Amino acid sequence: MDKKTATKNLDDVITKVEGARLRISEHHIVKIIGISKYSSIEDIKILYEAGQRAFGENKVQDLKTKSEELKDLPIEWHFVGTLQKNKINNLIDLNPTLIHSLDSLDLAIELNKKLEIKNKKLSALLQINSADEETKSGVSPKVAIETYKQIIEQCPNILLKGVMSIGAHTEDEKIIKESFKTTKKIYDELVPLGAKYCSMGMSSDFELAIACGSNMIRVGSTLFKD
Ligand SMILES: *Cc1c(COP(=O)(O)O)cnc(C)c1O
Secondary structure, eight states, rough: OOOHHHHHHHHHHHHHHHHHHHHHHOOOOOEEEETTTTSSSHHHEEEEHTTEEEEEEHHHHHHHHHHHTTTOOOOOEEEOOOOOOOGHHHHHHHSEEEEEOOOHHHHHHHHHHHHHHHOEEEEEEBBBBBOTTTTTTTHHHHHHHHHHHHHHHHTEEEEEEEEEEESSSSSSSHHHHHHHHHHHHHHHGGEEETEEEEOOOTTHHHHHHHHHSSEEEEEEOOOOOO
């Protein structure tokens, strides 16, 4: 990817985000996370130079390699992948800005335990499996609020900042929309408990996600395309 392409990709996403968010309200701010999991360190650097500052990875080892290689740039690193328990310590040491993929109370308790030992705190979102799909991680919408409260009570070293969902895996826009609305409704109920981010929307559906109230999108392929 050359600089000109990166600038155009970013401009295209920003233009679409602007359109979508202004249809909600001029006060509705959306944060863009560039998901770099399929991209090279060189391409991340080019996109950084085009203006993108927040990036996300879905594997702890990739986050480590890329963030260490790019440590001279003030990049904000996010973690969006399934977190295996044996990788928790490695992830904590990388000090990510936000973990989007806290997907069970069990994982939260394990993460909290390791954070306590290291005397650290980390910000995270509770992942909700909004369409109750077998192939996806996350808590069921039915127990999401209860689980969120349990994490707040039992895991003082995890700073819960909201929720994350991946849109339903289908071509049917109505079903995807329903899955986003389910997560947004839960998010709204969690705002009084301190929720700030509703992370929904990827390359194929971020405008729809914003229309449903997302304020944080995770875009990979459309931002890094050649
Ligand atoms: C890969 C990934 C994305 C980005 O997907 P694209 O379709 O490439 O935009 C967003 N969120 C998560 C959790 C991912 O794993």
